[in-house]
Amino acid sequence: MSSVYVFVVLVVLASRVGFYRLLAGPTRADRVIALDLLFANGVVLCICAAMVSGSSAFLDVAIGLALVGFVATIAWARLIDRLVGDGEEDV
Numbered sequence: 001m002s003s004v005y006v007f008v009v010l011v012v013l014a015s016r017v018g019f020y021r022l023l024a025g026p027t028r029a030d031r032v033i034a035l036d037l038l039f040a041n042g043v044v045l046c047i048c049a050a051m052v053s054g055s056s057a058f059l060d061v062a063i064g065l066a067l068v069g070f071v072a073t074i075a076w077a078r079l080i081d082r083l084v085g086d087g088e089e090d091v
Contacts, residue, residue, distance in 0.1 A: 004048050004051050008045065008048050011041045011045055011048070014037065014041055015037075015038060018034045018041065019034070021033070021037075022035060022038065028076075028080045028083075029077075029080060032076045035069075035072065035076070036069060039068070039069025039072070039073075040066075040069065042065050043065050046058045046059070046061045046062035046065060047062050050062070
């Protein structure tokens with residue numbers, strides 16, 4: 001078994017934990033962190049696909065996904081900060 005397939009299995013397990021935290025997370029911050037974890041898992045899966053297929057197109061997708069994930073995390077964090085700053089409860 002190749003090490004790439006081991007990474008895929010580990011990322012799938014981490015994704016299951018991330019989906020659970022995304023759905024059950026008690027606070028909004030937990031959900032944002034879970035979403036960031038899922039984006040990171042997507043980037044790792046794209047890199048694994050590039051290694052298995054030998055196609056560099058997956059690396060371009062991984063870079064784009066990493067950029068979108070970064071911007072989304074910053075946007076959600078700012079939104080949560082504004083909501084908590086306005087006195088809204090963090091639930």
